Amino acid sequence: MNAPQQREELTRELTRALPAGAKPSGYSLALNFLPLLHLLAGAAFLWLVDGAVARIGAALAWIYILPPLAGRVVMALFGAPRPASGGRM
Numbered sequence: 090m091n092a093p094q095q096r097e098e099l100t101r102e103l104t105r106a107l108p109a110g111a112k113p114s115g116y117s118l119a120l121n122f123l124p125l126l127h128l129l130a131g132a133a134f135l136w137l138v139d140g141a142v143a144r145i146g147a148a149l150a151w152i153y154i155l156p157p158l159a160g161r162v163v164m165a166l167f168g169a170p171r172p173a174s175g176g177r178m
Contacts, residue, residue: 134147
């Protein structure tokens, strides 16, 4: 499949998946900065860690352990997300 055909196929799939008139809100666009902030904060944190082994361990913990723990804290504070009407979880 060449590039124009792939582009047309992707356009058709997106047209079917999104409701008519769907536009992202400013809030949803601002949420795209969270991963960047997570990485920048991690880089600042790693700047303070001394030693190669400790720095590697801290980096792995920052990337793989912190996000699930933060998600659990958020769900404990605000509750689990509810599906849209008619949806199942």
